[in-house]
Structures are given as structure tokens and as C-alpha cells.
Amino acid sequence: MSIEKTYAEINAKIKAGKAVVVTAEELIGLVAEKGLSKAAQEVDVVTTGTFAPMCSSGAFLSFGHTKPRMKMHKVWLNGVSAYTGIAAVDAYIGATEMPDDDPLNSNYPGEFRYGGGHVIADLVARRPVKLKALGYGTDCYPRRNLETTITLDEINEAILFNPRNCYQNYNCAVNLTDRTVYTYMGMLKPHLGNANFSTSGQLSPLLKDPHFRTIGVGTKIFLGGGVGYVAWNGTQHFPSIMNDGGKELGGAGGTLAVTGDLKQMSPRWLVGTSYLGYGATLSVGIGIPIPILNEEIARYAAMKDEELFAPVVDYGEAYPSLTPGNLGYVSYADLKSGKIQVNGKEILTAPLSSMPRAREIAATLKGWIQKGEFQLTEPVKALPSPADGFTAHSIKED
Amino acid sequence: MSPKRIVLRFGTDISVKPIVYRLVKDFDLVVNIVKADVNPQKEGTMILEVTGDQSDEGLSYLRNLGVSVQALNQEIVRNEEKCVMCGACTGICPTGALYMERPSMEVRFDGDQCVFCQLCVKVCPMRAMEVRL
Numbered sequence: 001m002s003i004e005k006t007y008a009e010i011n012a013k014i015k016a017g018k019a020v021v022v023t024a025e026e027l028i029g030l031v032a033e034k035g036l037s038k039a040a041q042e043v044d045v046v047t048t049g050t051f052a053p054m055c056s057s058g059a060f061l062s063f064g065h066t067k068p069r070m071k072m073h074k075v076w077l078n079g080v081s082a083y084t085g086i087a088a089v090d091a092y093i094g095a096t097e098m099p100d101d102d103p104l105n106s107n108y109p110g111e112f113r114y115g116g117g118h119v120i121a122d123l124v125a126r127r128p129v130k131l132k133a134l135g136y137g138t139d140c141y142p143r144r145n146l147e148t149t150i151t152l153d154e155i156n157e158a159i160l161f162n163p164r165n166c167y168q169n170y171n172c173a174v175n176l177t178d179r180t181v182y183t184y185m186g187m188l189k190p191h192l193g194n195a196n197f198s199t200s201g202q203l204s205p206l207l208k209d210p211h212f213r214t215i216g217v218g219t220k221i222f223l224g225g226g227v228g229y230v231a232w233n234g235t236q237h238f239p240s241i242m243n244d245g246g247k248e249l250g251g252a253g254g255t256l257a258v259t260g261d262l263k264q265m266s267p268r269w270l271v272g273t274s275y276l277g278y279g280a281t282l283s284v285g286i287g288i289p290i291p292i293l294n295e296e297i298a299r300y301a302a303m304k305d306e307e308l309f310a311p312v313v314d315y316g317e318a319y320p321s322l323t324p325g326n327l328g329y330v331s332y333a334d335l336k337s338g339k340i341q342v343n344g345k346e347i348l349t350a351p352l353s354s355m356p357r358a359r360e361i362a363a364t365l366k367g368w369i370q371k372g373e374f375q376l377t378e379p380v381k382a383l384p385s386p387a388d389g390f391t392a393h394s395i396k397e398d
Numbered sequence: 399m400s401p402k403r404i405v406l407r408f409g410t411d412i413s414v415k416p417i418v419y420r421l422v423k424d425f426d427l428v429v430n431i432v433k434a435d436v437n438p439q440k441e442g443t444m445i446l447e448v449t450g451d452q453s454d455e456g457l458s459y460l461r462n463l464g465v466s467v468q469a470l471n472q473e474i475v476r477n478e479e480k481c482v483m484c485g486a487c488t489g490i491c492p493t494g495a496l497y498m499e500r501p502s503m504e505v506r507f508d509g510d511q512c513v514f515c516q517l518c519v520k521v522c523p524m525r526a527m528e529v530r531l
Contacts, residue, residue, distance in 0.1 A: 051482065051484075052484070053523060109520075111520070113525065186486050186489065186490075186521065186523075187489075187490050187517075187521050189490070194489040194490065195489070196486070196489055271482060271524060272524075273523045273524060274523055274524075274525060275523055276520050276521055283482065283484075283523070283524075336500070336501070336503065337500070338498065338500065348489060349489065350485050350486060350487075350488045350489025350490075350498075351484060351485040351486075351498075351503065352484055352485070352486050352523070353484060354482045354483045354484040354485070354503075355483075355485075355502075355503035356483045356502065356503060356504050357482055357483065357484075
């Protein structure tokens with residue numbers, strides 16, 4: 001007989017310290033051992049994890065007022081420009097912003113050693129950050145210049161708000177051209193010299209709930225070492241179930257917008273990141289609990305690396321020119337084995353997403369739930385699912 | 399006279415030439431091969447200890463052939479605090495000195511296999527690979 005559980009029942013068990021919580025990898029073992037029905041009955045919560053570079057990350061900072069008051073018109077943090085077109089002493093520091101005097105790619109491939117992601121990492125590590133601001137002066141906000149040092153604890157608010165994180169799945173990147181290319185998927189050697197991928201596969205949060213049955217607006221999550229929430233779908237959220245000749249290859253295209261109080265996060269889980277020849281970003285640790293409400297949810301949560309696939313895409317020519325299509329699909333089992341076959345050639349693979357860190361996140365979240373410190377939230381609104389059929393548009397030019 | 403420690407890097411065209419023989423025969427050098435990775439299909443690397451009066455002339459000969467010659471007075475180390483074990487370095491390390499242990503997917507660094515090409519120093523997204531003098 002199939003089971004049905006509610007959030008309230010699971011939370012009551014968490015509160016009583018009786019909830020059965022396993023990581024997504026442990027669930028796979030449990031299903032292999034006891035079968036899906038038995039595992040779905042026994043398990044209340046499955047924890048997932050991912051730790052990888054996540055562009056479209058940033059933080060809202062509210063500095064507090066100066067004396068006399070100042071309406072900040074331009075703001076720099078350690079030389080990196082933050083967007084202050086929101087209010088007098090509020091700014092948004094974006095992960096990919098670079099200092100005005102950075103050589104960028106003029107000395108190709110540029111190193112991008114310090115950008116907005118590194119500013120956020122410095123703040124969360126409680127290192128002092130230089131704040132420079134210019135104002136144009138108003139009757140109520142007369143001050144025009146400010147140069148000082150801030151720390152995370154001294155400013156009023158710091159809210160991590162990442163508009164697109166936690167990509168459900170991602171391309172396996174290769175290079176078919178005859179020159180080395182430097183991409184956000186790392187350095188790719190010519191003539192299929194290597195292949196990079198960036199998803200934790202069977203631990204990846206959105207691959208374990210591909211129809212968005214449990215992950216929605218308001219879902220409480222592990223974010224950057226602290227507690228955060230799903231704020232909305234991420235930008236470019238175009239979920240689908242990949243299909244190759246009638247065979248389901250797992251989910252792709254889903255994303256999340258996530259938010260949380262930066263002050264309770266940790267430098268271990270928010271790390272400034274630099275991609276040679278591409279730019280700076282922020283690596284973010286995210287873990288999402290999946291309540292096992294029924295057997296179908298358990299079945300998806302138990303999907304293995306062998307059943308989850310990534311499309312292989314040429315980043316030498318096809319990706320930059322927005323040419324559709326791919327070079328086939330490879331399973332995460334193959335990607336993690338270190339070798340894949342593309343166009344009949346054996347290629348060595350490397351991940352950009354840390355599996356040891358993803359495991360650590362899933363285990364940490366499991367511990368929080370087992371101790372009764374972390375209860376599950378029922379989404380207040382479902383996110384668009386593959387059934388909604390949203391697809392991307394490219395920019396129309398005149 | 400103390401030996402010079404040098405790193406040689408060369409293309410496939412050099413791999414088939416007897417460059418070490420030439421250093422010994424034409425320049426009267428004592429050559430000790432510390433490490434060598436020579437394969438006719440790919441870029442080669444060699445770490446040599448060279449002793450002799452004509453060592454500068456010998457190295458000029460190599461440079462004229464198109465061999466990159468660098469003094470070896472540094473080592474590559476991994477900053478364990480910064481490394482997040484993503485694995486990005488393992489795809490570009492030419493000798494497998496940086497590799498993934500499976501199934502844990504933890505990154506390991508075997509300094510004995512390192513040929514100081516410094517690719518990892520540039521490619522590591524966390525800047526965890528460092529040159530130590």
C-alpha cells in the first residue's frame with residue numbers, strides 16, 4: 001500500500017527527535033537494499049547538497065547613516081562597484097562585478113583575482129572592507145564624500161539575495177576548435193582535449209525533485225552555512241525533463257532564487273571564485289531537504305548517477321554563437337568515473353562542483369533536522385514545473 | 399661547481415631529437431635527469447641537473463631549438479585552507495600530479511609527479527595552488 005505523509009506529521013516527528021533523515025546518497029543505498037516502497041515508508045526526509053560557482057549571486061547591504069547624512073550615488077567596496085540606485089545608504093554587491101581598474105581580459109586570459117564574490121566572502125569572513133562612496137548632495141542628504149572601513153557586524157543589514165542559484169543540471173563542456181578556450185566552465189583544451197561538468201549529480205537538489213513537488217516559494221534551506229529560503233524561481237527557470245529517443249534522462253533547466261541573512265552564514269560556504277579568462281564569481285553551498293510525502297517523491301529522490309544525464313556542449317563554437325543542439329548525453333556515473341566518450345573519442349573529465357563539499361552539506365543538514373533544530377516548511381506557492389512548458393527567448397535585435 | 403636545476407618544456411618536434419646526447423657530447427656537460435615525461439604524441443617536459451663550464455652555451459643551444467628553459471628554484475604547493483576539492487585542476491594537470499580519488503571525489507596532489515608547469519596556479523578557481531620559492 002502506498003504511503004502518504006504530511007508536512008505536519010513529518011515536523012511532529014522532527015520535533016520529537018524521531019524523524020528518519022537520510023542523505024540522497026544514503027537513500028539510493030536504502031532503496032537498493034529494501035526496495036522503493038519500504039524505503040519510502042521508513043524515510044521522512046532526504047537531504048541534498050551542492051557546492052559550486054553560482055553566478056547571479058549578490059548581497060543587499062544597508063550601511064547605516066553618516067553624520068551629516070549622505071545619499072550615496074556611487075559606492076565601491078574594496079574597489080568593486082556596488083549598485084546603489086535603490087536608496088540613500090543601501091547597495092547591492094553583485095558576485096561578478098570587477099574593480100574599475102582591473103585589466104579584465106586586456107591581458108588575455110585575464111586572472112580576475114578579486115571581484116564582487118570575493119567582497120562577499122571577505123564580509124562573511126569578518127574581514128574589514130573599505131567603503132568608498134560619492135554623493136551629489138541634497139538638502140536632506142548634504143554629504144558628498146565618504147571613505148571608511150566597514151565590517152559585517154557593524155552594518156545594519158546584509159541580506160544575501162541570489163537571483164539564480166542551484167542550477168538543476170548543467171552542460172558538460174568540451175571544445176571542438178583548434179585553440180584553447182577560457183570559459184565559465186573552465187579551461188577547455190582544443191580538439192576535445194578535456195571535458196568539465198558542474199553538478200553534484202545524485203546529490204543535486206533540483207535533480208531530486210524534477211517536477212517541483214516539494215521545493216517551492218518559502219522552502220527553508222541550508223544556504224551559505226546558515227539558514228535561508230527559496231524566494232522565487234530563479235531567473236532563466238525553464239524546467240524540463242530531458243528525453244533521448246523516448247528515454248527519460250532526468251531534469252534540466254530549473255533554477256532557484258534564494259535569500260538569507262548573510263550575518264549567520266559562514267566563509268566555508270561562500271567562497272570568492274576566479275575563472276581564468278572569464279571572470280569572478282561566488283561559490284555557494286546549498287542544501288535542500290525533500291520531505292518524503294509519498295512514493296513518487298521518494299522515487300525521484302532516489303535517482304542515481306546512472307539515471308541522470310548531462311548534455312555535452314561545444315564551448316569553442318556552438319555555445320558562443322548560440323547554435324542549438326548538443327553532442328549527445330553522458331550520465332553522471334560516467335562523468336564521475338573520469339572518462340566519457342564524445343564523437344568516438346575518449347575524453348578525461350573534471351568536475352567544477354565539489355562532491356566532498358556537497359556530501360558535507362547534505363550530512364550537515366541531516367544533522368540539523370535530526371537534532372530538531374530545523375523544521376520543514378511547506379511551500380506557499382509552487383514553482384513552474386516541466387508541465388508548464390516555459391522556454392527561453394533570445395534578444396530580438398532591430 | 400654546483401649543478402643548475404632546470405625545467406625543459408618542448409613540443410612533439412623536439413621529442414624525437416637526442417638533445418641530452420648533444421648536451422653531453424657537444425658541450426661536455428654532466429647531465430642528471432631528475433624527471434622526464436617524453437612522448438612522441440604530446441608536449442614533453444624534463445627536469446635536469448646540469449654541471450659543466452659550457453652550461454650557458456648548452457642552454458642557449460636548447461633555446462635555439464625552441465625548447466623552453468626555466469630555472470628550477472621553486473615548488474608548487476596546495477593551500478589546504480583554500481582548496482574546496484572541486485577538481486577543476488585535475489582536468490588540466492598534464493602529468494596527473496593533481497588527481498581525483500574515487501569514489502570519494504577528493505582531490506589529491508602528488509608533488510613528485512609535478513613538473514612545475516604552473517597551469518594549476520592560474521586555473522584553480524579558488525587560487526589554492528601556490529608557487530613557493
